Amino acid sequence: MKNKKYHIDTLLVHAENKPEQNRRSTTMPIYQTTAFKYNSSEEISEVFNGEAAGNIYTRISNPTLEILEKKLAVLEDGLGAIVAASGMAAITCAVLTLAKNGDHVVAGNSIFGGTYSFFDKTIREFGIDTAFVDPADAGQFESAIKDNTKAFFIETIGNPKIDVPDIAAIAKIAKKNNVPLIVDSTVTTPYLVRPKDFGANIVIHSTSKFINGHGNSLGGVIIDCGNFDWKDEKYGALSFLIKTRKAVFRDFGACLSPNAAFLTDIGLETLSLRMERHCSNALALAKFLEKHPKVKAVSFPGLADNRFHNPAKKQFNGKFGSLLTFRLKDRRQCFKAIDSLRLAYNLANIGDAKTLVIHPASTLCVEFNDKERENMGVSDDLIRVSVGIEYPDDIIDDFSQALEAI
Numbered sequence: 001m002k003n004k005k006y007h008i009d010t011l012l013v014h015a016e017n018k019p020e021q022n023r024r025s026t027t028m029p030i031y032q033t034t035a036f037k038y039n040s041s042e043e044i045s046e047v048f049n050g051e052a053a054g055n056i057y058t059r060i061s062n063p064t065l066e067i068l069e070k071k072l073a074v075l076e077d078g079l080g081a082i083v084a085a086s087g088m089a090a091i092t093c094a095v096l097t098l099a100k101n102g103d104h105v106v107a108g109n110s111i112f113g114g115t116y117s118f119f120d121k122t123i124r125e126f127g128i129d130t131a132f133v134d135p136a137d138a139g140q141f142e143s144a145i146k147d148n149t150k151a152f153f154i155e156t157i158g159n160p161k162i163d164v165p166d167i168a169a170i171a172k173i174a175k176k177n178n179v180p181l182i183v184d185s186t187v188t189t190p191y192l193v194r195p196k197d198f199g200a201n202i203v204i205h206s207t208s209k210f211i212n213g214h215g216n217s218l219g220g221v222i223i224d225c226g227n228f229d230w231k232d233e234k235y236g237a238l239s240f241l242i243k244t245r246k247a248v249f250r251d252f253g254a255c256l257s258p259n260a261a262f263l264t265d266i267g268l269e270t271l272s273l274r275m276e277r278h279c280s281n282a283l284a285l286a287k288f289l290e291k292h293p294k295v296k297a298v299s300f301p302g303l304a305d306n307r308f309h310n311p312a313k314k315q316f317n318g319k320f321g322s323l324l325t326f327r328l329k330d331r332r333q334c335f336k337a338i339d340s341l342r343l344a345y346n347l348a349n350i351g352d353a354k355t356l357v358i359h360p361a362s363t364l365c366v367e368f369n370d371k372e373r374e375n376m377g378v379s380d381d382l383i384r385v386s387v388g389i390e391y392p393d394d395i396i397d398d399f400s401q402a403l404e405a406i
């Protein structure tokens with residue numbers, strides 16, 4: 001099928017699905033193999049030398065993974081993609097391909113805690129320095145740039161601050177300074193936004209979340225949007241994806257398993273249907289919580305008076321995602337409310353078909369100091385909700401009875 005003319009709803013089901021090339025299988029074939037056999041020493045040598053195309057070893061590439069890579073690249077209008085073992089594996093490979101010992105990165109200060117830690121602790125030990133700035137203030141990226149800045153990193157919606165950067169404004173600064181902009185679009189997915197349309201150069205997803213949609217396997221992806229000139233000496237003059245695959249990705253063993261790719265692809269087929277419901281359910285729950293006398297505040301860009309309503313509306317195709325937070329009196333009340341929920345699961349994940357809740361201050365963000373938590377929008381009286389696709393009234397009833405119980 002020709003991809004260009006189809007709507008995303010159709011691409012999710014059909015892009016890169018080629019039954020005629022796969023023994024008429026209508027679902028993605030799983031090449032559950034570690035290595036690939038060649039008939040002659042000459043042939044395998046050519047593949048190793050890059051003189052002929054082919055798969056060698058699944059840690060580097062695999063036909064099942066390639067189908068998912070091509071499909072995700074189509075969805076983001078990218079040049080190509082690399083799928084990885086998790087979102088963190090994708091972030092690690094993308095950032096370490098661009099930045100080396102002595103280099104510098106500028107990242108939003110409200111990004112997901114695991115990614116924050118990666119920049120703030122793990123890669124500092126590799127000699128890479130990160131300046132954290134407020135992603136809602138594009139000018140701070142410009143002020144933080146140094147001669148050795150090799151990447152900007154932002155999330156489309158901060159998790160769990162639920163702040164929304166102006167991607168185009170940050171991309172403009174990145175372009176002016178010849179620095180690639182990496183955008184983690186996990187929370188929005190290609191259904192809400194294609195960050196490339198706003199000037200992003202590399203798109204990352206933790207496919208463990210909405211793309212998979214069913215919480216059954218970890219995964220991640222790096223997509224090269226094809227709009228950055230890697231020929232610049234500063235970036236090693238090689239295609240970004242080739243460089244990633246042939247070095248950090250291969251050497252860190254960050255590959256996805258073909259079985260996980262299969263589950264991810266099955267989930268991906270229904271992304272648009274699920275996102276519609278995720279988003280409308282989240283809006284309904286946010287409106288309910290906003291009016292509840294025991295709720296101090298609700299953070300959700302879908303609410304008209306939310307600070308990020310306009311940037312979200314402009315960038316996310318009229319949708320607002322399904323991540324929200326709300327505040328009660330204190331930690332004790334949060335614990336009581338969470339423990340009283342009957343339907344929603346208390347766990348450390350987002351983007352599942354099921355509604356998920358967590359108290360970030362005592363879990364995801366325990367390792368951060370007060371200032372860092374403040375930047376991440378995490379207070380002791382805050383609950384994060386990833387609103388699922390259940391029947392909306394059932395979700396609202398569940399939160400209603402839990403709030404009655406506190």
Ligand SMILES: Cc1ncc(COP(=O)(O)O)c(C=O)c1O
Nearest residue numbers: 086087088112159186206208219
């Ligand atoms: C926005 C965002 N990016 C990246 C990650 C990391 O993904 P993974 O858990 O697949 O490594 C997460 C996980 O929660 C996330 O929320």
